[in-house]
Amino acid sequence: MSAIQISHLSKSFTTQPVLNDVSLHIRHGEFVAVLGPSGCGKTTLLRTIAGFEPVNSGTITVGDRLFSSPDIHVAPEKRELGIVFQNYALWPHMSVEENVAYSLKVAGVDRNERRTRTQDALTLVGLGDYATRRPSDLSGGQRQRVALARCLVTRPGVVLLDEPLANLDVHLRAAMEEEFSRFHQHTGATLLYITHDQQEAMAIADRVVVMNEGKVMQFATPQTLYREPANAMVATFIDDGRVIPAQNIRLAESGIALAEVLGLLVRLRASPDQQAVGRAGVCVHAAGLRFAQPGEQGIAAQITRVIYRGGYHQIDVAPHNAPELRLSLHSPAEKSWHIGDNVTFTIADGWIIPQ
Numbered sequence: 379m380s381a382i383q384i385s386h387l388s389k390s391f392t393t394q395p396v397l398n399d400v401s402l403h404i405r406h407g408e409f410v411a412v413l414g415p416s417g418c419g420k421t422t423l424l425r426t427i428a429g430f431e432p433v434n435s436g437t438i439t440v441g442d443r444l445f446s447s448p449d450i451h452v453a454p455e456k457r458e459l460g461i462v463f464q465n466y467a468l469w470p471h472m473s474v475e476e477n478v479a480y481s482l483k484v485a486g487v488d489r490n491e492r493r494t495r496t497q498d499a500l501t502l503v504g505l506g507d508y509a510t511r512r513p514s515d516l517s518g519g520q521r522q523r524v525a526l527a528r529c530l531v532t533r534p535g536v537v538l539l540d541e542p543l544a545n546l547d548v549h550l551r552a553a554m555e556e557e558f559s560r561f562h563q564h565t566g567a568t569l570l571y572i573t574h575d576q577q578e579a580m581a582i583a584d585r586v587v588v589m590n591e592g593k594v595m596q597f598a599t600p601q602t603l604y605r606e607p608a609n610a611m612v613a614t615f616i617d618d619g620r621v622i623p624a625q626n627i628r629l630a631e632s633g634i635a636l637a638e639v640l641g642l643l644v645r646l647r648a649s650p651d652q653q654a655v656g657r658a659g660v661c662v663h664a665a666g667l668r669f670a671q672p673g674e675q676g677i678a679a680q681i682t683r684v685i686y687r688g689g690y691h692q693i694d695v696a697p698h699n700a701p702e703l704r705l706s707l708h709s710p711a712e713k714s715w716h717i718g719d720n721v722t723f724t725i726a727d728g729w730i731i732p733q
């Protein structure tokens with residue numbers, strides 16, 4: 379079994395705390411993405427799991443093996459983890475096949491088995507016909523796939539990936555995302571995937587860890603992060619969410635609250651144990667806001683920006699009673715809108731952020 383258990387992990391470089399009481403339980407065979415703004419500690423987390431960095435406090439256990447604690451540090455090569463980095467350093471003087479087979483050779487695997495396993499790994503990443511090429515004769519995406527094959531040929535139970543698609547263009551990234559999903563299904567390995575691209579994280583992972591300033595903000599499915607963010611950081615980080623102030627929050631029924639938002643009484647989703655409170659933040663996304671029907675009560679606002687997004691318009695508005703707020707709505711592309719127009723909108727879906 380290759381579940382990863384991280385308990386109260388902290389790590390500092392000199393005096394700067396980079397990981398602060400991080401606890402995560404990643405299930406065996408799970409595909410987990412780690413997401414967060416630049417400098418939040420994603421790579422450091424991966425490097426501590428890989429064994430490249432000792433820890434100051436807390437523990438890292440994979441399966442039933444304790445890898446890291448303040449007193450114990452298992453060397454990286456003894457951890458038997460697969461690692462794929464952003465700069466997929468392939469050996470330029472070796473063919474694709476030799477690059478992939480190298481670790482098996484070092485491990486003393488016999489020639490026939492080496493050949494079969496290398497060919498299987500290359501076939502899995504769609505490079506079965508490229509075995510004799512040199513890395514310099516491959517595209518960026520193909521090189522990244524060689525790096526992936528080189529990792530999976532050792533059949534690791536856990537694979538750590540640090541921004542493996544960061545150097546690729548947008549089309550190649552989409553193709554490689556599919557490749558990773560296929561790889562995951564095929565191998566059943568536990569995957570920990572570092573990225574700062576939230577669309578990538580949401581598209582490929584079973585669950586996503588959102589980090590900020592060395593702390594875990596939330597560890598949940600992409601749907602939960604979007605619909606039920608645990609705090610304002612997650613709310614605004616995921617899919618351009620906005621947080622707007624609400625007053626007089628009271629539970630109407632389990633999971634539904636009534637609140638005043640920008641002067642309008644609205645029904646909002648809330649945690650079943652939400653208490654009646656005077657103030658809270660509400661997370662809204664463009665998809666949860668809509669223009670009011672004629673005669674319907676709504677929030678008056680002025681259009682500040684109109685952006686054509688291909689297929690629809692993004693309309694940015696500033697509410698009259700909170701002009702510092704910027705909210706976005708979506709509208710069909712054929713309808714025309716003008717900056718400065720007054721409009722009325724309503725909140726069809728929003729989430730009371732737990733206090």
Ligand SMILES: Nc1ncnc2c1ncn2[C@@H]1O[C@H](COP(=O)(O)OP(=O)(O)OP(=O)(O)O)[C@@H](O)[C@H]1O
Nearest residue numbers: 391392396414415416417418419420421422423574
């Ligand atoms: N070896 C080191 N010595 C000192 N400080 C370090 C070291 N490695 C990382 N840091 C600091 O730790 C913090 C977290 O870095 P880390 O690379 O883990 O962030 P990240 O979330 O992966 O960022 P990015 O998305 O930009 O790669 C940063 O402030 C960085 O400067």
